[in-house]
Amino acid sequence: MNMKGGVHIWLIRHGETEWSKSGQHTGTTNVPLTDDGRKQAAALVPILAAQTFDLVLTSPMDRAIETCRLAGLGDRAQIEPKLHEWNYGVFEGRKTADIRKEIPDWSVWTSPIPEGESLADVGKRAQALIDKLLATGATNIALFSHAHFSRVFGAQWATGAASLGAHLAMDTAAMSVLGFERDVRAIIKWNLLP
Template sequence: MTHVQQPANPSHAKIYLVRHGETEWSLSGQHTGRTDVALTARGEDEARSLEPALRAIRLDHVLTSPAQRARQTCTLAGLGQAAEIEPDLAEWDYGDYEGRLSVDIRKERPGWTVYRDGCPGGETADDVSSRADRLITRLRSLSGNIVVFSHGQFCCSLAVRWIGLPVVNGQHFQLGTASFSVLAFNPSHPGVPVIAHWNSSP
């Protein structure tokens, strides 16, 4: 298991984790990895509704997935001009399962879950775990408050790796569109990573 770098002042570090707004595929439940779908009109409204909450936070770094849906959410939330593209914030690469529904995949592979079994032609759980750890190392090297715009299943994977659990535990987490969560450190036990807030809607 990869060990990720601790920040100089861990009790002060906060990561605001934002999932993108609604898309046609998030609405239908289709796995959306590398397909670059845009937000729906409702998704755009969801993204705009994030702006007041984010405006109230002093943000020192803004990072976004390269996907259109994440960048749109970032821009509509009022942070587009400050954003830096971070490739490691991309959603899982679903490979052969791109655009498919979990219920249909399980007809062929009973009990399948992406967090344990990965995707043929795409990323494995180990691939995503390594990517999340690499990103966490970068995030912990930054100072101040950081907001990241990413995707549902990668955000869940990132959160469990933040607290040192295997990616398979991501199956126990759920995120709504345009939700935000907070990854931080326990102020009473500096250096102990915690999920301080989860799946809040604007």
């Protein structure tokens, strides 16, 4: 099935949590939205309500599910396990600056992640989801996820190289749109705030 040109994938990062605010790596820990995070999510309503989505998927983490609900799409959302955040293993809950006191030049993008996922692992997961989405025939898709996973997903979509995600910043409750420029996969919009 050739859906090129008509596919738009909206990547929506969850609203603020205490850990996203402090810079702690939040992969497998279920940290709730802050009051500001709930306000950020609700601010998405007018933009997302103006779209017609064929498919709405959310990470199984509470912060993504709650963002989806407050953004007005919770009643249509399906849980998609592949949308979960990077598993940071032994670095879960830690800040990069603190990790670098022990491991100079540490980066989630280039360093080993003991008991967690490598960049290659996250890239494969993102590619598997891209393949699954393109096979559905849906043309306007909303994905509620997390910063690092969304950055890898966007990079994987545009270039097939997950490492490009290191150069794609994403704020809490930000929206990005992926699609096609003619027949080439492209990042249409990135890191838009309501």
